[in-house]
Amino acid sequence: MSNHTVLEQLRRNPTEWHRRGMTSPTEIDQLVTERLGHLYISNSLNAAEPSYADFFVAA
Template sequence: MRDSTVMQELRSDPLEWHRRGMSSPLEIDRIVISRLGIGVSADPTYADFFQAAA
């Protein structure tokens, strides 16, 4: 069985998550916060007016 400190270090490294085809919990938190609009300014940004060409 692996040492718990080694496992904790692996869990905190985003590259280890990506290596296994997953996103790290911190990245998922950032995605959720950005999609919910938490902490986003009420002022319009360029993203409100421009979208990527399809």
């Protein structure tokens, strides 16, 4: 299994985010959607801003 595959699996697991003291992107999307409702549309595939994934690298 390649490092890239392992990283993708870790990124999808909220427990791994929590273990590092962070909130998973999915949970953040849920929080924002709950607070903003229809005003918020998640566009994580075309995000121009930095995301947790930009800083989450294999050791």
